[in-house]
Amino acid sequence: MHQVRMQVLWFISTSALLFSEAQASLYGESTLNHSCVLSPNILSCSSGADPTQVDTCCVETYGGLVLSTQFWDTYTGLEDQGQLLPKDSWTLHGLWPDFCNGSYTGYCDLSRQYDPDPSPATTDDGTEIPPYTGPNIGTFLEPFGKYDLLEWMNTYWIAQGQPNADFWGHEFSKHGTCYSTFDTPCYGPQYNNTPHVDVLDFFEAAVLYFRRLPTWEWLADAGITPSNATDVSYSISDIQGVLAEQYGAVPYVGCSGSRYNETEAGSGTTDNGRTALSEVWYYSHVYGRPQDGHSVPVNASGSTTSCATSVGAISYFERADGSTRLM
Ligand SMILES: *[C@@H]1O[C@H](CO)[C@@H](O)[C@H](O)[C@H]1NC(C)=O
Ligand SMILES: *[C@@H]1O[C@H](CO)[C@@H](O)[C@H](O)[C@H]1NC(C)=O
Ligand SMILES: *[C@@H]1O[C@H](CO)[C@@H](O)[C@H](O)[C@H]1NC(C)=O
Ligand SMILES: *[C@@H]1O[C@H](CO)[C@@H](O)[C@H](O)[C@H]1NC(C)=O
Ligand SMILES: *[C@@H]1O[C@H](CO)[C@@H](O)[C@H](O)[C@H]1NC(C)=O
Numbered sequence: 001m002h003q004v005r006m007q008v009l010w011f012i013s014t015s016a017l018l019f020s021e022a023q024a025s026l027y028g029e030s031t032l033n034h035s036c037v038l039s040p041n042i043l044s045c046s047s048g049a050d051p052t053q054v055d056t057c058c059v060e061t062y063g064g065l066v067l068s069t070q071f072w073d074t075y076t077g078l079e080d081q082g083q084l085l086p087k088d089s090w091t092l093h094g095l096w097p098d099f100c101n102g103s104y105t106g107y108c109d110l111s112r113q114y115d116p117d118p119s120p121a122t123t124d125d126g127t128e129i130p131p132y133t134g135p136n137i138g139t140f141l142e143p144f145g146k147y148d149l150l151e152w153m154n155t156y157w158i159a160q161g162q163p164n165a166d167f168w169g170h171e172f173s174k175h176g177t178c179y180s181t182f183d184t185p186c187y188g189p190q191y192n193n194t195p196h197v198d199v200l201d202f203f204e205a206a207v208l209y210f211r212r213l214p215t216w217e218w219l220a221d222a223g224i225t226p227s228n229a230t231d232v233s234y235s236i237s238d239i240q241g242v243l244a245e246q247y248g249a250v251p252y253v254g255c256s257g258s259r260y261n262e263t264e265a266g267s268g269t270t271d272n273g274r275t276a277l278s279e280v281w282y283y284s285h286v287y288g289r290p291q292d293g294h295s296v297p298v299n300a301s302g303s304t305t306s307c308a309t310s311v312g313a314i315s316y317f318e319r320a321d322g323s324t325r326l327m
Pocket of ligand 1: 038
């Protein structure tokens with residue numbers, strides 16, 4: 001009798017555990033003990049960051065190469081709705097968890113799909129990603145009373161061609177769901193009572209990293225400021241050199257616009273890089289939880305720029321009239 005009873009209890013508790021993990025966990029964590037206070041601060045992408053050896057809620061073991069990414073746009077396309085760019089500042093793009101080898105994946109947890117316009121439209125294994133149609137992800141911050149954070153995000157985390165909150169939903173669901181440390185069981189058994197605390201945590205982490213990386217000031221201090229004058233142009237080596245010196249490692253610098261070989265100045269050259277400065281990606285490894293911001297700059301992996309490399313090939317355009325919010 002006793003024996004049978006034990007087996008029944010064992011069966012119930014085991015199946016409850018399996019059930020809750022299948023429902024909520026990407027990486028197989030339990031919802032217990034993830035305060036991380038007793039966890040050593042292991043560096044992501046180091047040999048110690050082994051998911052079989054550490055608490056994956058306390059050490060980033062999935063996307064350990066963390067990229068804090070920024071945009072330089074000259075307009076938003078939604079100026080008539082008050083969606084403007086911050087004067088004298090770049091804007092936040094995201095906080096991405098690349099694999100340690102520099103490749104990445106996206107949309108890792110479709111139970112947290114808040115992107116109205118998934119891009120790409122399928123996961124790496126070909127599963128279709130359903131467009132999100134619920135209340136925008138910005139509303140998730142309201143029960144927490146985080147209106148100050150929302151105001152900051154509407155000032156510095158600005159989308160082009162779509163409402164800001166749709167872009168935030170994209171960043172969270174495409175990238176935020178691929179961290180081991182932002183996985184829902186990491187928030188403990190109370191997660192269901194405070195849904196979306198993971199979203200809040202991710203947004204606060206993205207803001208923390210962005211605020212330490214004042215790209216506009218770093219460039220301006222070196223005399224590199226936006227200008228539409230035809231006789232003002234810059235070299236990617238100077239731009240990247242200034243940012244690398246300030247950051248402590250070489251960031252990726254991205255350009256959009258015309259290819260240099262298709263401009264008048266570059267005609268006849270083989271330099272087919274693009275010519276309008278548009279993005280910077282700052283790479284790091286992180287000790288412990290990325291949320292805590294203990295990051296170590298590392299050089300960009302792979303190609304470090306999409307910009308033209310010829311001397312004086314790069315334009316750093318001024319914002320369009322009426323696209324800027326005075327700060
Ligand atoms: C929680 O932490 C305590 C103290 O380190 C430990 O004894 C216990 O086994 C942990 N429980 C789980 C489920 O990890
Ligand atoms: C990079 O690492 C990921 C995760 O470990 C792995 O799935 C992928 O195959 C690796 N890619 C390459 C090009 O090695
Ligand atoms: C510029 O480079 C691109 C990409 O390599 C190439 O497709 C294009 O034909 C080139 N244009 C000219 C004018 O050489
Ligand atoms: C990072 O890049 C810089 C500039 O190319 C180089 O001097 C430095 O050695 C690199 N650091 C590492 C760790 O590879
Ligand atoms: C500067 O040039 C960019 C790129 O062509 C354009 O979007 C922007 O409106 C221009 N700004 C001003 C103030 O003319």
